[in-house]
Amino acid sequence: MSATILDGKATKDAIFEELRPRVARLVEQGQAPGLATVLVGDDPGSQSYVRAKHNDCAKVGIKSIRKDLPADVSQADVEAVIDELNADPECTGYIVQLPLPKHLDAGPLLERMAPAKDADGLHPISLGRLVLGEEAPLPCTPRGIIELLRRHDVELNGARVAVVGRGITVGRPIGLLLTRRSENSTVTLCHTGTKDLASEISRADVVVAAAGVPNLITADMVKPGAAVLDVGVTRTEDGLAGDVRPDVAEVAGFLSPNPGGVGPMTRAMLLTNVVEAAERNLG
Ligand SMILES: Nc1nc(=O)c2c([nH]1)NC[C@@H]1CN(c3ccc(C(=O)N[C@@H](CCC(=O)O)C(=O)O)cc3)C=[N+]21
Numbered sequence: 001m002s003a004t005i006l007d008g009k010a011t012k013d014a015i016f017e018e019l020r021p022r023v024a025r026l027v028e029q030g031q032a033p034g035l036a037t038v039l040v041g042d043d044p045g046s047q048s049y050v051r052a053k054h055n056d057c058a059k060v061g062i063k064s065i066r067k068d069l070p071a072d073v074s075q076a077d078v079e080a081v082i083d084e085l086n087a088d089p090e091c092t093g094y095i096v097q098l099p100l101p102k103h104l105d106a107g108p109l110l111e112r113m114a115p116a117k118d119a120d121g122l123h124p125i126s127l128g129r130l131v132l133g134e135e136a137p138l139p140c141t142p143r144g145i146i147e148l149l150r151r152h153d154v155e156l157n158g159a160r161v162a163v164v165g166r167g168i169t170v171g172r173p174i175g176l177l178l179t180r181r182s183e184n185s186t187v188t189l190c191h192t193g194t195k196d197l198a199s200e201i202s203r204a205d206v207v208v209a210a211a212g213v214p215n216l217i218t219a220d221m222v223k224p225g226a227a228v229l230d231v232g233v234t235r236t237e238d239g240l241a242g243d244v245r246p247d248v249a250e251v252a253g254f255l256s257p258n259p260g261g262v263g264p265m266t267r268a269m270l271l272t273n274v275v276e277a278a279e280r281n282l283g
Pocket residue numbers: 048049052095096097098099120140258259260261262263264265266267
């Protein structure tokens with residue numbers, strides 16, 4: 001048996017097709033969505049992610065604005081850029097690309113962003129609204145994972161989901177989404193303090209591997225037929241490695257590859273958040 005591939009790239013393309021007419025309608029109504037990115041420094045990985053986001057915007061007709069700042073920019077100068085984007089009517093949503101250089105204090109910068117323009121869904125106000133069950137932009141990677149599963153008819157209602165990793169962008173928030181009534185999953189959050197990871201994984205119908213530990217999830221742990229999402233990426237001497245060992249494909253029912261899985265879905269959800277924010281502005 002070999003797993004059905006959860007193709008994030010093709011699914012992203014399908015979502016872009018759905019966004020294009022919504023963007024055109026917003027433009028007609030004078031509410032053109034505009035995504036801005038704030039990028040500090042010249043990390044090649046970050047630069048390539050940001051470039052991809054601007055290419056995506058061009059594909060669906062969203063205006064995009066780039067704020068590229070030098071690696072040694074001061075906290076005050078980043079604050080000034082954030083204030084400028086908060087005030088700019090052409091920017092309806094934006095992100096500050098993470099990680100930021102160590103001399104910058106990320107928390108106060110992210111909190112300074114206007115919550116209505118939070119395209120990542122990671123602003124403390126957005127995360128608070130998610131906990132409260134209020135409408136808010138949703139964190140892009142968790143939302144992308146759920147969308148990828150839904151579009152491949154993977155059952156979430158009543159499913160046992162094992163999440164591995166408690167990071168802010170994926171592991172911590174995804175349980176909030178999956179345990180809403182609309183998803184109705186039962187979630188176990190595993191982390192470095194988990195006593196028996198293999199036994200937690202073996203019970204799961206869906207495994208979300210977001211630990212950033214290469215090959216952490218192995219075929220012997222996975223319940224036959226389970227859906228496994230490889231979210232972690234680590235740069236190793238032999239190139240990029242995911243959290244899921246390739247032999248998992250022989251046991252899993254569904255597998256999201258890395259690259260080509262959750263990464264493109266994250267970008268599709270970023271643009272979805274921007275379009276939805278512009279639609280909310282229309283009322
Ligand atoms: N404020 C902020 N928001 C983010 O969403 C954010 C961030 N900072 N910092 C870094 C991480 C990482 N991230 C990725 C998004 C898409 C791909 C993606 O599309 N990857 C392609 C491959 C792209 C390539 O090969 O370069 C794939 O998986 O197929 C990867 C990684 C978003 N992040």
